[in-house]
Amino acid sequence: MSKLPLRARLATSISGAAGRVSRLTGRGDGSVIGGVLGLRVEPDLLRLLAEDRQVVLVTGTNGKTTTTRLVSAALGALGQEVASNAFGANMEAGLASALGRSQDAPYAALEVDERYLPAVIEATKPRIVVLLNLSRDQMDRAAEIWMTARRWRKALAEAEGCQVVANADDPLVAWAAALAPRVTWVAAGQRWQEDSWCCPDCGSHLRRDELGWRCGECRFARPPTRWVLSDQSVIDDVGQVSELDLALPGRANRSNAVVALAVGAFFGVPVDQALPHLRRVTSVAGRYTQVERRGRKIRLLLAKNPAGWLEAFDVLAPAPAPVLLAVNAQVPDGKDTSWLWDVDYRVLRGRPVLVAGERRLDLAVRLETDNVDFELADGIDDAADRVPEGELDVIANYTAFQQIRAVLGRTE
Numbered sequence: 001m002s003k004l005p006l007r008a009r010l011a012t013s014i015s016g017a018a019g020r021v022s023r024l025t026g027r028g029d030g031s032v033i034g035g036v037l038g039l040r041v042e043p044d045l046l047r048l049l050a051e052d053r054q055v056v057l058v059t060g061t062n063g064k065t066t067t068t069r070l071v072s073a074a075l076g077a078l079g080q081e082v083a084s085n086a087f088g089a090n091m092e093a094g095l096a097s098a099l100g101r102s103q104d105a106p107y108a109a110l111e112v113d114e115r116y117l118p119a120v121i122e123a124t125k126p127r128i129v130v131l132l133n134l135s136r137d138q139m140d141r142a143a144e145i146w147m148t149a150r151r152w153r154k155a156l157a158e159a160e161g162c163q164v165v166a167n168a169d170d171p172l173v174a175w176a177a178a179l180a181p182r183v184t185w186v187a188a189g190q191r192w193q194e195d196s197w198c199c200p201d202c203g204s205h206l207r208r209d210e211l212g213w214r215c216g217e218c219r220f221a222r223p224p225t226r227w228v229l230s231d232q233s234v235i236d237d238v239g240q241v242s243e244l245d246l247a248l249p250g251r252a253n254r255s256n257a258v259v260a261l262a263v264g265a266f267f268g269v270p271v272d273q274a275l276p277h278l279r280r281v282t283s284v285a286g287r288y289t290q291v292e293r294r295g296r297k298i299r300l301l302l303a304k305n306p307a308g309w310l311e312a313f314d315v316l317a318p319a320p321a322p323v324l325l326a327v328n329a330q331v332p333d334g335k336d337t338s339w340l341w342d343v344d345y346r347v348l349r350g351r352p353v354l355v356a357g358e359r360r361l362d363l364a365v366r367l368e369t370d371n372v373d374f375e376l377a378d379g380i381d382d383a384a385d386r387v388p389e390g391e392l393d394v395i396a397n398y399t400a401f402q403q404i405r406a407v408l409g410r411t412e
Contacts, residue, residue: 004103008048011041012100019097035093038100046092049099050108050124053083056263057120059112060132060173061145062308064090066248067132067256068111069284074264074274081105087285091116092123107267114148118155121162128263129156129180131166131173132188132256135195136342137305138334145172145195152176165262167255168225171213175200175220184237186262187225188255191314192307194342229258234271236261242271247282250315286405293408294384300404301395304333306342312395313347322352322387324377325367326400327359333398337362345370354383357400380404 004012015038022033038045056075058068065088072082083102085094090111099108112120114134121129131152134145149172156164157179166177168185172195177183190196196213199206204217212222228235232254234242244254257278264274283289291298303312316323329335337359345367354377355363367374377383384392396404 003052004048005042008042008045011038011045012049012103014038014041015045015097015100019101032089032091032093032097034100035089035095035097038096039093046096046099046120047123049096049103053099053106053108054267055108055110055124055126056128056130057110057112057117057124057126058130058132059114059117060130060167061114061135061137061305062311063132063252063256064088064111066253066284066287067130067259068109069281070257070260070278071109071130071263073277073281074260074269075107075109075267076277077264077269077273078107078267080107083108083110085111092120095120095124114152118151121155121159126159126162128163128165128266129159130259130263131164131170131177132259133167133170133190133192133307134172134176135192135305135307136339138336146200149173149176149200153179156180163266165259165266167259168223169212171196171206171220171222172200174223178223183223184227184262184266185223185225186259187228188258189229189251191251192310194306227258227262229255234258234261236271237265240271242275244275245279247279248284248288250311252311252314286401289405291408294381295389296384296387296392297390298380298384298392298394298408300401300408301393302398302401303395304397306339309343309395316393316395317391319351321391321393322354323348324354324356324380324383324392324394324396325363325374326355326357326380326394326396326404327363328357328397328399328403329359329362330399333400340366345372348372352387354386356380356383357396380407 015034018037019034058064072084075082083099083105085098090113095110153176164177164180164183167173167188169190199215199220201220202218204215206213207216214221226237261271261274287302289300301312303309329337353374355374356377
């Protein structure tokens with residue numbers, strides 16, 4: 001802290017105090033309000049706090065929070081503190097707050113909202129930028145994803161000294177990273193392909209086969225990869241195969257882990273040293289948390305868009321285990337719920353389905369169209385009372401997820 005200019009030290013002190021007040025009064029973890037006040041005192045605070053650190057930025061439509069947590073775990077094998085915005089406050093205020101809380105940490109793993117990536121690259125001069133995926137999300141207030149990819153592409157082409165770790169299986173991500181000076185390509189998979197049927201270079205249709213994807217008209221094609229997710233294992237950049245054996249469920253989290261391992265290797269952390277740290281991650285900002293309530297084992301899953309729902313379905317307990325679906329349409333969620341029609345809910349047939357949230361009727365109409373039987377529920381406790389004792393999975397979008405966490409009393 002002593003290296004910071006006087007005004008930046010004052011800004012950081014105010015930020016920290018505001019965050020503590022917010023936490024003590026039960027108004028959240030203080031990440032946003034603290035950062036907002038700090039930036040008002042010193043508008044250049046983020047750049048000043050990022051100086052002399054090894055910064056990793058993680059962005060994408062889905063998986064940012066979990067991948068950032070896994071990157072932090074991998075870097076933890078170095079035995080030094082890692083600054084991170086662990087609860088997902090991923091715009092400038094949240095990033096400044098995270099760095100201000102851990103001023104002596106030589107490393108930082110920061111989740112970044114995909115729209116803010118160019119500005120954050122400029123401010124923090126990261127060593128690594130991680131690109132996970134791009135798909136539609138919050139369409140009432142977010143830019144078209146092709147515009148986002150163009151902004152990434154320009155920013156990364158100009159980011160000197162920056163290593164990019166990118167998912168080669170997502171064509172938009174591959175196009176955005178193609179002009180970066182240095183790229184490590186990861187075969188992380190892409191189950192949701194509905195937003196990437198056309199070539200970002202020429203607009204023609206992309207072709208897909210067992211070898212990946214390629215454009216039928218121009219030379220744009222999936223780049224060769226150095227890191228590969230292979231079922232339950234990772235194949236690293238020297239060809240060594242290691243079992244992942246994660247506590248976090250599902251293919252999406254195995255994909256996130258391979259990316260985190262590639263980042264760790266850049267900083268000199270071998271896979272066999274990083275994996276024990278990744279395996280100790282059991283919950284990420286409430287995701288995958290299991291809670292005992294009303295005689296049921298409730299597990300929380302977050303899904304904010306069609307791609308996220310596809311991955312959440314992948315980790316549900318087998319039928320006929322029940323599931324509660326909860327959807328809101330507040331500002332953080334996006335007020336446009338038309339995306340529900342892009343989700344295939346037929347996979348839920350044959351199990352008890354309960355529907356809650358502020359927009360439960362929108363979801364009910366969608367389920368009825370897919371011939372999925374359901375019951376309306378008045379919140380998590382009502383849902384728990386309606387199902388037999390045992391497991392209850394909950395899939396909720398962002399604000400519905402936070403409301404359920406508040407009822408369950410979980411803050412981790």
